Amino acid sequence: MEQSLPTIVSASQPSLGARLTSPDTQGATQELARLGAGLGLAALYGLALGARSGGMALVQHALGASAGLAAVGVLGMPALFVLLALVDAPVSPGAMLSVGARSLASAGFVLAGLAPSAALLAVTIESPDAAAFVTRAGLTLAGSIGLYQLTSSVRAMLEELPSEQRLKCNVLLFGFSLFAIMLAARVWYTLPILKGAA
Amino acid sequence: MNSQVLQVFDELLRSPRRVAERSRAGGDLRPLFVASLGALVLGAGVFGATLATSRGGLQLLYSGLKLPLAMVGTMLLVVPAFHAIAAGLGRPLSFSGMIGLTLAAAGRGALVLIALSPLIWLSFDRGLSYHPGVLLAAACYALAGVAALDLVLKGVGFDARGLVIVSLFAGVLLATGGQTAWMLRPFLGRPSAPSVPFFRPRESSFWDAVQQSSLSSFGVYRVTRALSSAEGRSPNPPNPPGPRLENSDESR
Numbered sequence: 420m421e422q423s424l425p426t427i428v429s430a431s432q433p434s435l436g437a438r439l440t441s442p443d444t445q446g447a448t449q450e451l452a453r454l455g456a457g458l459g460l461a462a463l464y465g466l467a468l469g470a471r472s473g474g475m476a477l478v479q480h481a482l483g484a485s486a487g488l489a490a491v492g493v494l495g496m497p498a499l500f501v502l503l504a505l506v507d508a509p510v511s512p513g514a515m516l517s518v519g520a521r522s523l524a525s526a527g528f529v530l531a532g533l534a535p536s537a538a539l540l541a542v543t544i545e546s547p548d549a550a551a552f553v554t555r556a557g558l559t560l561a562g563s564i565g566l567y568q569l570t571s572s573v574r575a576m577l578e579e580l581p582s583e584q585r586l587k588c589n590v591l592l593f594g595f596s597l598f599a600i601m602l603a604a605r606v607w608y609t610l611p612i613l614k615g616a617a
Numbered sequence: 618m619n620s621q622v623l624q625v626f627d628e629l630l631r632s633p634r635r636v637a638e639r640s641r642a643g644g645d646l647r648p649l650f651v652a653s654l655g656a657l658v659l660g661a662g663v664f665g666a667t668l669a670t671s672r673g674g675l676q677l678l679y680s681g682l683k684l685p686l687a688m689v690g691t692m693l694l695v696v697p698a699f700h701a702i703a704a705g706l707g708r709p710l711s712f713s714g715m716i717g718l719t720l721a722a723a724g725r726g727a728l729v730l731i732a733l734s735p736l737i738w739l740s741f742d743r744g745l746s747y748h749p750g751v752l753l754a755a756a757c758y759a760l761a762g763v764a765a766l767d768l769v770l771k772g773v774g775f776d777a778r779g780l781v782i783v784s785l786f787a788g789v790l791l792a793t794g795g796q797t798a799w800m801l802r803p804f805l806g807r808p809s810a811p812s813v814p815f816f817r818p819r820e821s822s823f824w825d826a827v828q829q830s831s832l833s834s835f836g837v838y839r840v841t842r843a844l845s846s847a848e849g850r851s852p853n854p855p856n857p858p859g860p861r862l863e864n865s866d867e868s869r
Contacts, residue, residue, distance in 0.1 A: 434711050436704030525705040532701025535694040536793040543800055544822045553792065560785060564705035 439524040444517040454520040457527030458485040464530035467538035468554055468612050480610055487606040488523045491599045499595045506587045510576055518572040526565025533557045547615045554612050562603055566596055625652035629725045637772035640717035649717045653724035660727025661685040665804055667734040668754055671741040672806030675813045680804045687801045691794040692723050698789045703782050708773050718772040726765030733757040748833040795823035
C-alpha cells in the first residue's frame with residue numbers, strides 16, 4: 420500500500436493534519452496535547468450537529484461527539500496495553516499513549532473536517548431519519564480511520580514477533596477493535612440527533 | 618500571470634497529472650486558483666443557463682448564477698473533509714495544495730459540463746420532458762464528477778490508498794453537493810409554474826428528490842402523505858387509481 424509518492428506537505432511547516440497524524444513518538448506532554456486537540460476537534464463536529472436544534476443541543480452534541488473518542492481512550496487503551504503485555508508483546512506505556520493519541524487525534528481531525536458539511540446537512544435536511552443517517556455516516560467514517568490508524572500502528576510494533584505470538588496479538592487486537600466500536604457506538608448513541616430529535 | 622492562467626486552462630483539460638503535481642509542489646498557486654475558479658464559474662454558469670432553456674425567461678439568469686454558487690459553496694464545505702481524510706489515511710497534504718487540487722478538479726469538471734451543454738440544449742429542444750431531463754442532467758454531473766475525481770486521484774496517488782481516499786471524499790462530495798444544489802433549486806424550473814422563483818422553500822431533501830425523480834421517469838408516481846391527507850385518502854391505497862401527477866409540483 421505504501422508508495423513512493425511524495426507527501427504533499429510543504430517543507431517549511433507541516434500542516435495541522437500532518438502534525439496530529441504523524442507517526443513520530445513524542446513526550447507524554449506532547450502526546451496528551453495531541454489527544455486533547457483531537458477531542459477538541461471532535462467537538463466541532465458535535466457543534467455542527469447541534470446546530471440542527473440550537474441552544475443546549477450545541478453543548479450536548481459537542482460533548483457527546485468527543486466523549487465517544489474519549490471513552491475509547493480512557494477505557495480501551497489501558498486494557499489493550501495490559502492484554503498485549505500479558506502475551507509478552509513489545510509494547511510500552513509510552514508507545515501505547517502515542518498510538519492512542521495519534522488514533523484519536525486522527526478521528527477527531529476527520530470529524531472536524533466533516534463539520535462544515537455536517538452543519539449544512541443537519542440544518543437543512545428535514546427528515547430526522549436522514550439527519551441521523553448522515554450523522555452515523557460521519558461518525559463511522561471518522562471512527563474507522565481512527566481504528567485503522569490504531570491497528571496499523573500496533574501491528575507495526577509486532578512485526579518482529581514469532582508468528583504464533585503475533586497471531587495471539589492480532590486476535591487481541593481484533594477483539595479490542597470490536598470492543599472499541601461497541602463502546603464508541605454506545606456513547607455516540609446518546610446524541611439526541613441519533614435518537615430522532617428534530 | 619495571464620499567460621500562466623491560460624496555460625493552466627489548457628493543462629486542466631490535457632494534463633491533469635501536471636496540474637496535480639503543481640498543486641502538490643506548493644509555491645505560487647495563484648495562476649492555478651484563478652484559472653480553476655474561472656473555469657468553474659464559466660462552466661457551471663453555462664451549464665446552469667442551458668438547463669434553464671427548458672423553462673426559458675428569467676430562469677436562464679437565475680440558473681446561470683446559482684449553479685456556480687452551488688459548486689463554489691460545495692468546494693468550500695468539502696475541502697476540510699478532504700484534507701482530514703487524506704491526513705487520517707496517511708497522505709497529509711498542505712492545506713493550500715489541497716485547495717488548489719480541489720479547485721482544479723472542480724474547474725475540470727465544469728469544463729466537461731460546458732462540453733455537455735449542447736447535448737442538454739438539443740435534448741430539451743427536441744422535447745425531452747421534465748423528469749428525464751433531470752436524470753440527464755444528473756448523468757452529466759456524474760460524467761463531470763468522474764473527470765474531476767480523476768484529477769484528484771492523480772493528486773493523492775494512484776494506488777489502493779489513494780482510491781480509498783478519493784472514494785470517501787466522493788461520498789462526502791456527493792452528499793454535500795447534492796444538498797447544496799437542492800437548497801438552491803430550481804435550476805430547470807417547473808414547466809407549469811406561472812412565475813420563476815429564485816429559491817424554492819425548504820422541503821424534503823436531495824435524496825428524497827433523486828428517488829422520486831427516478832420513479833417518476835419510469836411512470837411511477839408516489840402519492841404523498843400530505844396530498845392524501847388533504848384529499849381524505851389513504852397514503853398507500855390498495856389499488857392506486859392510475860398515475861398521480863403531483864410530482865410535477867416539484868422543481869429541480
